[in-house]
Amino acid sequence: MKVKVGDNVKVLAGKDKGKEGRILKTIKKDNKVVVEGINIVKKHIKPNRMNEVGSIVEVEAPIHASNVKVVEAKKAETKKAKATKDVKEEKAPKATKTKATKTATKTTKKTEKKAS
Numbered sequence: 155m156k157v158k159v160g161d162n163v164k165v166l167a168g169k170d171k172g173k174e175g176r177i178l179k180t181i182k183k184d185n186k187v188v189v190e191g192i193n194i195v196k197k198h199i200k201p202n203r204m205n206e207v208g209s210i211v212e213v214e215a216p217i218h219a220s221n222v223k224v225v226e227a228k229k230a231e232t233k234k235a236k237a238t239k240d241v242k243e244e245k246a247p248k249a250t251k252t253k254a255t256k257t258a259t260k261t262t263k264k265t266e267k268k269a270s
Contacts, residue, residue, distance in 0.1 A: 155219050157187060163222040165192055186216035193217050
């Protein structure tokens, strides 16, 4: 499966086509995912000892993993590319000393030593 829990995905097919959400759960055996706010179905809850009154609850049902695609990965890649580009610009190459500058620094050091 190319998606994992926590990925932001866009639905490509089905009644919620075009919507975006975050993956809450993956079911690898069936190759399905549960996406937050997508494929909402109504589940009828039967009365029991814990819940004296039955109810109807809306829950997210799983959809096939081939019907979603990751949308945030591209944004993260572009941010990384920009960040590395900025770092490269900050680290300017060191200026190499020419023979003339080397001799000039040597002579200034010698004169400083003689003066003191």
